[in-house]
Amino acid sequence: MIGKLSGRLDETGEDWAMVDCGGVGYVATCSARTLRRLPAPGEAVALVVETVMREDSIRLFGFLDKAERDWFRVLQTVQGVGAKVALAILDTLAPDELTRAVTLGDKAALGRASGVGPKLALRLVTELKDRVPAGAGTGFVAAGPAPSDAKPAGGTGPVAEAVSALVNLGYKPVEASVAVTAALSKLGPAPELGALIRGGLKELAK
Incomplete structure (x- = not known):
C-alpha cells in the first residue's frame, strides 16, 4: 500500500497529478485545493x-x-459519502474550516459542497462531531475574530493559554477552542486568563 509519493511533479490534469518517482510516474487523484497549491511541473x-x-x-x-488526508478518510465513514463527495467537501472547506463546521454543527457550510444536501449535511455533523481527526484544525478560534490583544489559539495570548490549560485538564483541543471562544464572546475584549479558563469550563459543563 502506498502512503506517500516523493519526487518531481510531472504534470497535472483537472483532478489529478502525476509524480515522477525515480522514473516511474504515479497518478494520484487530488482535491482542487491540493492542485492549486502544487509547485510548477x-x-x-x-x-x-x-x-x-x-x-x-x-x-x-x-x-x-x-x-x-485524514479528513478524506473520516468523511467516507458516513453513509452516502464516497471519494467523489469527500473530495468535493475538501474542495469547499479547508481542514480547519471543516473542523469548525462539524464541531459547531454548521450544516450550511457543509451544504455548499457539491453533492451535499440538507439531509447529508445533518448526517455529517451528527456522526462526525466526536470523530474529528487528531490534529485536524486544532488551532481555530470558532466565533469571529479575536480582539487584537487576544491572539488565536495557534499563537500566544490569553486565548491560546486558556485553550492550553483546558487541554492540560484532559479536554480535546477542538472542544477547548470552542469553549474558550464561547467564553470570550461573553466576557468581552481583553479578558483575564483566569476568567477565560473559568468561562471555558462553564461552557464545557453545559
Missing part, C-alpha cells in the same frame, strides 16, 4: 497518499498535508 513535491483498493482497480488519492 518539474519541481520537487511530496504527497500524502490514501490508497483505495477495489477488486478491479487501485486508486491513489494525493494530498499535500495529513489533515486533508
